[in-house]
Amino acid sequence: MLTGSEMAVVDENAAALGVPRRQLMESSGNAVARAVRAHADPGSSVTVVAGRGNNGGDALVAARFLDDHDLRICLLGRPETITTDISRANWDALQSADYPTEQVRDSAGFELGDPDLAVDAMLGTGISGALREPAATAAAAMNDAEATVLSVDVPSGLNCETGALVDNAVEADHVVTFHDTKPGLDELAASVTVADIGIPEAAQRFVERGDLQRLSRDPASHKGDNGEVLVVGGGPYTGAPALAGQAALRAGADLVRVAAPDAVAREIQGYSENLIVRAYDGDRLAPTHVDWLADLAADHDTLVLGPGLGGAETTVDAVGALLERFAGTAVVDADGLQVVPEVETDAELVCTPHQGELVKMGGETSDDWRERADLVEAFAADVGHTLLVKGAYDIVSDGERTRVSRTGNAGMTVGGTGDVLAGVTGALSCVLEPHHAAAVGAYANGAAGDTVVEEYGSGLVATDLPEAIPSVLWG
């Protein structure tokens, strides 16, 4: 099942893979015509009621496949107000070929008549709110008529995010929906057909630019709030937490604090005035710091745990103890990773191992990315957390859903790029669910690398990446 917004992601990913929406619409229209023929004999009367969006466009395509029917095509609105170029092109094609089209200017101008079958192509995934005129009048007429009603994609009036029906929705007898079923279709009395419209499986498997749409939508729980990130890192190393922090800021976090040992706090602050550095005593993380850190972490949306902490036993113990106390979302990287398989935590973790670290955690890997994807999925299910396994193809899995990001290049094997990824993923976790944050994080980090490699070639360094992140994420 796919919601309308998930469908839009897949749709744009298909376009990124070379299958543009116009081509999909041609397939949708063809599928609609097949459904019409299944429910209306040749020679019977068919009235197409098309809205001004792409849902209408699907039916305008279908009309070209229905020359054996007694056809009437009503557009709800003026052709100049058709909302998309591809729908307008299909409207124009009907004009050129002299199909029987009509324009409905207002509700008084609509007369359904008595067709054998009515095609409801008024509204699909683009709906908001109850049906407005003239769609409302047209829906009522379809519901009152004897005609068989065939809805395109969903009955007009079904909210494709929630599955809820508005009060004045179309009551469909049949629905032909595209690519996958939609929320709410199961509960209808209608028969539902899912048509394959030629969206490649890769549009769902690979993270592509369509996934970036997630950033402009949805995060209802954080309205206007782009998040506060706490980086717990540093000690033996100082660059890593600074890189993670700067990357989190470039990925849209409002505030980034870095908690670090006071022996290195000034040095970390010295890298950037944008970071807020909070110091704890000593020169590396130890269990005595956990109470203070747990309280601090609770005031943040996400925790990025690991960059530059080092692998001292006391530090690793402290990481485990901190995760036991933490109940939010944490991105765990580097030396923090080894505690994850054993730790008891209420936190949702995004673990970002490279393949060597994955094996140390107890996971398996393979040179074949498809096999690796299956292995990562199984291991993610085992540990009960999201894994982002870095490689030429990054694999992201929460144990059920598995995505592959193919951005990035050989120049990114330089030190520090993983710290950038952890920071970006931490910031995105403030506004997206962990699985999507990891997928978009992997994509954006690699795409930033692909941007800067053009200038620096194999001389690119990790500090080049954060600056390239904003244009990747927000164009």
Ligand SMILES: NC(=O)C1=CN([C@@H]2O[C@H](COP(=O)(O)OP(=O)(O)OC[C@H]3O[C@@H](n4cnc5c(N)ncnc54)[C@H](O)[C@@H]3O)[C@@H](O)[C@H]2O)[C@H](O)CC1
């Ligand atoms: N996603 C895909 O892969 C494909 C989808 N196809 C079809 O496209 C529609 C979605 O098209 P879209 O243009 O985004 O939206 P709609 O046509 O559903 O509606 C937009 C249109 O409706 C007006 N509007 C919004 N709310 C209301 C309302 N309550 N009352 C009246 N009018 C309303 C809005 O102003 C716009 O004018 C999808 O369902 C598929 O059918 C592709 O063809 C194939 C690929």
Ligand SMILES: [K+]
């Ligand atoms: K519809």
